[in-house]
Amino acid sequence: MTTILAVRHGGSLALGGDGQVTHGATVLKHDALKIRKLADGKVLAGFAGGTADAMALLEKFEAMLKKSQGQVAKAAVDLAKEWRTDKYLRRLESLLLVADLKHTLMVSGTGDVIEPDDGVAGIGSGGPFAVAAARALVRHGTQMSAKEVVTESLKIAGEICIYTNDRLHVEALP
Secondary structure, X not given: OOOEEEEEEOOEEEEEEOOOEEEOOEEEEOOOOOEEEEOOOOEEEEEEEOHHHHHHHHHHHHHHHHHOOOOHHHXXXXXXXXXXXXXXXXXXXXXXXXXXXXXXXXXXXXXXXXXXXXXXXXXXXXXXXXXXXXXXXXXXOOOXXXXXXXXXXXXXXXXXXXXXXXXXXXXXXX
């Protein structure tokens, strides 16, 4: 598993993830890159779950993003529809977290496309820990940037979740 976190704060957006790859109780890799910049750097995406499954879904999402002329919400809904109804895609086990300057969306294979109320969203085994840390920072008037909130929240998640490490990759818009 993993931890991916998106935060909107102070007029910017940041999305980050840890680098740990596990198989059962064994750590296989420490510095995997689980976030991507898409659409010429205008969209950020992160994944949790099976890597091969996530790569297939990211490719599908990117194709739908091009088809929808960069409209993240439309591309996410189209992906969720196809993911849920296509025989092959339905078997993929992963979650996506995608965001641009307007939307932050969690996309699942059950057809869910969820936009958080407060601009904070997380997926993966450490997602709930990272979300709790980020919400606490944002709600209590932090002077930190969105990127700093994501970084600190992922560090906290890594201290709690055994499937999350401290080798972080964080991207921000703008």
